[in-house]
Amino acid sequence: MSPKPADAPLFTVLRLSTAMRKELANVAEFTDQQLSHYLDEALPSDLMAAVENALRSDRPLRERLIAIAERREAGVHTLGDIWRRNRLSCPTREELGSFILDTLDDDVSDYVRFHLETIGCRICEANLADLRQQQATNEEASQTRRQRFFQTSAGLLKRHR
Numbered sequence: 001m002s003p004k005p006a007d008a009p010l011f012t013v014l015r016l017s018t019a020m021r022k023e024l025a026n027v028a029e030f031t032d033q034q035l036s037h038y039l040d041e042a043l044p045s046d047l048m049a050a051v052e053n054a055l056r057s058d059r060p061l062r063e064r065l066i067a068i069a070e071r072r073e074a075g076v077h078t079l080g081d082i083w084r085r086n087r088l089s090c091p092t093r094e095e096l097g098s099f100i101l102d103t104l105d106d107d108v109s110d111y112v113r114f115h116l117e118t119i120g121c122r123i124c125e126a127n128l129a130d131l132r133q134q135q136a137t138n139e140e141a142s143q144t145r146r147q148r149f150f151q152t153s154a155g156l157l158k159r160h161r
């Protein structure tokens, strides 16, 4: 069995402080509390970046973050909380999907952009990243199908010559 890739190179690349390295080493899995703080943008910036980075490639983590955000009912302390509590302000997943495909009406599309860029809603951001990855996966699959189709057709043409 090949050895597990060492953690050291990643830490070197990230140029993290010793304390941060220790913290990161402890949280190969981020805790719910850390994710909750992430939603509040209340983590140290290195850790914010680490979570953000992990969210890009880690679908289960995104799902956890969304679940945590949805579970948080208590205490409205920040503007972000108010936005999150009032989930009506969040576009639906369908709307986010249409937003990616650029098939929304202009005013709806403007609102989604405002919601993402100005409000910086992290729930929708996570949802959007998830949808984008799904779309990329679907595209890959259909490309493979298309390729297989052309290969088959080419084979048939040759045979008929």
Ligand SMILES: [Zn+2]
Pocket (backbone or CB within 6 Å): 089, 090, 091, 115, 121, 122, 123, 124, 125
């Ligand atoms: Zn939102």
